[in-house]
Each structure stands twice: as C-alpha cells, then as structure tokens.
Amino acid sequence: MLKKKRKEQERKMKDSSFIPVLAETMTSSLNDLNIIQIFGFLLGVLGLIFFLGAAVGMLRFPDFYTRMHAAGKGDSMSTMLMLSGLGLVTMEDYSLGSWLVFVKIMGIVLFIYLTSPTSTHVLMKAAFEDNHMPLDEKDLKKAKGKKK
Amino acid sequence: MYPFVVFVLLLLNWIIFSGKFDAFHLGLGVISCLFVTWISQDFLFYDRSKGLKERMHEAWAFLCYIPWLTWEVVLANIHVLKLAMTNKGYMEMAPRVVTIKTILKTDFAKFVFANSITLTPGTITMLVRGDIIHVHVMSQFLEDDLLSGAIEKKVAEIFEPGVLQKA
Amino acid sequence: MIDWFAMLVGGSLFLFMVPLLYRIWVGPTAYDRILAVNVIGTKTAVLLVVIGALFDRVHMFVDFAIAYALLNFLASVVVSRYLNRTAAERNVEEKTKGARA
Incomplete structure (x- = not known):
C-alpha cells in the first residue's frame, strides 16, 4: 500500500512542476497525523515562544539579577515544553520501546526541573558574595532613561 | 527497611535507562544496585526515625x-x-x-x-x-x-x- | 511532517541563540557570561533530541542529551564555586592589607 503511494508520488514528481506536488504531500501527511502529534507540535511552538522571551530578556534587562529572572525561568519552562512536545511527536507506535524513550525524555525534563533553580541559586550566591549589589532605584532610573 | 527502598529506586532507574529485559542485563543491574546500596545507602533519607507509612504519605502529598x-x-x-x-x-x-x-x-x-x-x-x-x-x-x-x-x-x-x- | 517540525524547531533554536552569544561577548561581568553559557547548554540538550528526531534515532540521542544536561549543570556549579572562592580569597587579602597599614 505504502509502496504504491510512493510510486505514484514519484511519477507525479516527474510529470508535474514542483510546488503543487509539495503542497499535495504536505496535505496528505497532515491527514496522516493523529491528534497527539498535533498537540506535540503546539507544545513545541509554545516552548519556542517562551525561549524567545528568555533570549530577549537576557538582551534587554539592565543588570545581572534581573537577567537571572529571564534566564532561570524561561529556560526551564521552554525546555520542558519543547522536550515533551518532541516526545509526543516521535511516538510512532505505542510499543514498549517508544514508551521507554518517552519516559527517558521525561527524565531529562525532571532533571532540568530540579537542577535549574539550584544552578540559578548558586550563581546568584557567588555574584552576591563577590560584592555585585543589585541595582538601586537611582541606577534603575538611569538605565531606563537610556532605553528611552 | 530504608536500604531496601534505596535498592528499589536504584533498580527502577537501571531498568528505565538500560531498556533491556533479558536475564543477563537484569542480573547485572541487580548486582550493581546491590553494590551501590551497600556502599552508599546512608546518603538518601537523612531522618530515619519516620516510618514507612509516614514517608508514603509525604511522597503522595509531594x-x-x-x-x-x-x-x-x-x-x-x-x-x-x-x-x-x-x-x-x-x-x-x-x-x-x-x-x-x-x-x-x-x-x-x-x-x-x-x-x-x-x-x-x-x-x-x-x-x-x-x-x-x-x-x-x-x-x-x-x-x-x-x-x-x-x-x-x-x-x-x-x-x-x-x-x-x-x- | 516530523522532519518539517524538527527543522523548524532546530533552526529557531539556532536563531534565538544569537542574543545569548551577544551576551557572552559583551557581558559586563563574568556571571552574565556563565548564565548565557548555561542557557545555551540546556538548549543544546534539546537540540540533540531534535537531531535524533531528524535521523529517526531518538532512543540513541536521548542518552546523549541526558549526559549533556548533567555535564552542563556540573559545569555551571563548578565555575560559580570557583569564582566564589577566588572572591573570598581576594576579600581576605584586602582585609589583611588594611590591618597591616
């Protein structure tokens, strides 16, 4: 069955121009999707949005401690969303092996969930004991004025 | 009782990360988990005065x-x-x-x-x-x-x- | 379709890493740089899983990703401990200088 489909597609590829064939393959693969995979795509795109927020925050915030807020939170959350999305997408059949892969991916998520606050805390402690004080209100006003 | 709990947790980790269920790999897992439990079972669960029931309750609440x-x-x-x-x-x-x-x-x-x-x-x-x-x-x-x-x-x-x- | 999704996620990950690279380049303090390196390392673990999905070898690349996440965490903790200790030593030196003078 699959081979027949593929042969047909190859023949069409030879016959016609490229773009309609591309559209046809895309729509046919969209029809093959189940709802779990669509859910996985949504999770992955959401994770990308959160990671964009973290990156922009790292670029934009005025001092180290506020950058820590962006990095420590956006990082763990976007990793969680993207990995669980990928885990759902790559589950082809529901056999024991694919379930094991899914559980391993969830293990990475759990690990990052545990370690991200810890590394944030350690870094912050190191910076605080190295006499980097957080911004007070005067400095903050100056930094905001620059942005304007 | 606490060493047994540590052993079960380690073995669960082994099974998930190895992904093989034949006798040879499971036997290796049991041997290595026993060894690790024997060396370092006192690292997990600092306060050992609590009973199993209390611990289960804590784990469920968590x-x-x-x-x-x-x-x-x-x-x-x-x-x-x-x-x-x-x-x-x-x-x-x-x-x-x-x-x-x-x-x-x-x-x-x-x-x-x-x-x-x-x-x-x-x-x-x-x-x-x-x-x-x-x-x-x-x-x-x-x-x-x-x-x-x-x-x-x-x-x-x-x-x-x-x-x-x-x- | 999985290929399309993996290409999209991997390409956007590379694209969004550019601001973090900028932060590593100009970051005013060493701590900013470690923070950005830490974020990039975590995202590299995700990227490994994406590469696994592209090559249909997720069960293999997941193990690499686990090892990478572990190493990344260890690296950030060790570097910040090192900086912490050197800062403490510097503080002690300054205090003893003040006591002598």
Missing part, C-alpha cells in the same frame, strides 16, 4: 504539590514574557531585595521552599542562612504576594504538620 507548582511555573513565564517583550512591563519593573523569616525547620523542607520561591513569578532566592531567607523580587505587587506566605503554608502542610499547629 506528588499532589507538583501540578500546582507547574501552574506557578507557567504564570512565572508569562510574567517574564510580559516584562521582556512589552515596554509598559519594562517601565513597571522595580527590583529589590526582601528578607523573610521561615518557620520551617528541616533542611529538606527549606530546600523545597527555596526552590519553589525561585520557580514562582518574579522572585528568586539569593541566600539561605539559618531560618532567614533573602529574596530578590521584581516589583511591589510580587513582594506583597510573597509576604502573605501561601507557599510556606503549602510546604509546611506537606513536610512538617507539627510546625503549623504551634504557630
């Missing part, structure tokens, strides 16, 4: 705590996204350091409390010295939210129900 924490993480990320992307949120930002005093006693409860503060919106734990915690917060609204002590109550309910009754 599992129920995780979904709430996940929801808080989602809120935190939406908050950071707002601060980073919109100009209005950027202008509202007013970072400062707040010092709070906890009622929690054991190290593990303090660890869970500090990590939960780090995961909730706009607050990060800086230093923990004894029962005094320094927290870096992003704005006034979040400071009021932190000082109301909702997270502390939740953590205390799980790990130290005795502390709440005294206070």
Whole structure:
C-alpha cells in the first residue's frame, strides 16, 4: 500500500512542476497525523515562544539579577515544553520501546526541573558574595532613561 | 527497611535507562544496585526515625504539590514574557531585595521552599542562612504576594504538620 | 511532517541563540557570561533530541542529551564555586592589607 503511494508520488514528481506536488504531500501527511502529534507540535511552538522571551530578556534587562529572572525561568519552562512536545511527536507506535524513550525524555525534563533553580541559586550566591549589589532605584532610573 | 527502598529506586532507574529485559542485563543491574546500596545507602533519607507509612504519605502529598507548582511555573513565564517583550512591563519593573523569616525547620523542607520561591513569578532566592531567607523580587505587587506566605503554608502542610499547629 | 517540525524547531533554536552569544561577548561581568553559557547548554540538550528526531534515532540521542544536561549543570556549579572562592580569597587579602597599614 505504502509502496504504491510512493510510486505514484514519484511519477507525479516527474510529470508535474514542483510546488503543487509539495503542497499535495504536505496535505496528505497532515491527514496522516493523529491528534497527539498535533498537540506535540503546539507544545513545541509554545516552548519556542517562551525561549524567545528568555533570549530577549537576557538582551534587554539592565543588570545581572534581573537577567537571572529571564534566564532561570524561561529556560526551564521552554525546555520542558519543547522536550515533551518532541516526545509526543516521535511516538510512532505505542510499543514498549517508544514508551521507554518517552519516559527517558521525561527524565531529562525532571532533571532540568530540579537542577535549574539550584544552578540559578548558586550563581546568584557567588555574584552576591563577590560584592555585585543589585541595582538601586537611582541606577534603575538611569538605565531606563537610556532605553528611552 | 530504608536500604531496601534505596535498592528499589536504584533498580527502577537501571531498568528505565538500560531498556533491556533479558536475564543477563537484569542480573547485572541487580548486582550493581546491590553494590551501590551497600556502599552508599546512608546518603538518601537523612531522618530515619519516620516510618514507612509516614514517608508514603509525604511522597503522595509531594506528588499532589507538583501540578500546582507547574501552574506557578507557567504564570512565572508569562510574567517574564510580559516584562521582556512589552515596554509598559519594562517601565513597571522595580527590583529589590526582601528578607523573610521561615518557620520551617528541616533542611529538606527549606530546600523545597527555596526552590519553589525561585520557580514562582518574579522572585528568586539569593541566600539561605539559618531560618532567614533573602529574596530578590521584581516589583511591589510580587513582594506583597510573597509576604502573605501561601507557599510556606503549602510546604509546611506537606513536610512538617507539627510546625503549623504551634504557630 | 516530523522532519518539517524538527527543522523548524532546530533552526529557531539556532536563531534565538544569537542574543545569548551577544551576551557572552559583551557581558559586563563574568556571571552574565556563565548564565548565557548555561542557557545555551540546556538548549543544546534539546537540540540533540531534535537531531535524533531528524535521523529517526531518538532512543540513541536521548542518552546523549541526558549526559549533556548533567555535564552542563556540573559545569555551571563548578565555575560559580570557583569564582566564589577566588572572591573570598581576594576579600581576605584586602582585609589583611588594611590591618597591616
């Protein structure tokens, strides 16, 4: 069955121009999707949005401690969303092996969930004991004025 | 009893990470888990006076705590996204350091409390010295939210129900 | 379709790493740089899983990702401990200088 489909597609590829064939393959693969995979795509795109927020925050915030807020939170959350999305997408059949892969991916998520606050805390402690004080209100006003 | 629990946890890890179920690999797993349990079983579970029933209750309460924490993480990320992307949120930002005093006693409860503060919106734990915690917060609204002590109550309910009754 | 998704996620990950690279380049303090390296390392673990999905070898690349996440965490903790200790030593030196003078 699959081979027949593929042969047909190859023949069409030879016959016609490229773009309609591309559209046809895309729509046919969209029809093959189940709802779990669509859910996985949504999770992955959401994770990308959160990671964009973290990156922009790292670029934009005025001092180290506020950058820590962006990095420590956006990082763990976007990793969680993207990995669980990928885990759902790559589950082809529901056999024991694919379930094991899914559980391993969830293990990475759990690990990052545990370690991200810890590394944030350690870094912050190191910076605080190295006499980097957080911004007070005067400095903050100056930094905001620059942005304007 | 505690060494047996450590052994079961290690073996579960072995099975998940090896992914093979024949007798040879499982036998290797049992041998190595026994060895590791023999060397270092006293690293996990610091306070051994609690019974199995109490521990199970704690573990169940902790599992129920995780979904709430996940929801808080989602809120935190939406908050950071707002601060980073919109100009209005950027202008509202007013970072400062707040010092709070906890009622929690054991190290593990303090660890869970500090990590939960780090995961909730706009607050990060800086230093923990004894029962005094320094927290870096992003704005006034979040400071009021932190000082109301909702997270502390939740953590205390799980790990130290005795502390709440005294206070 | 999985290929399309993996290409999209991997390409956007590379694209969003550019601001972090900028932060590593100009970051005013050493701590900013470690923070950005830490974020990039975590995202590299995700990227490994994406590469596994592209090559249909997720069960193999997941193990690499676990090892990478572990190493990344260890690296950030060790570097910040090192900086912490050197800062403490510097503080002690300054204090003893003041005592002599």
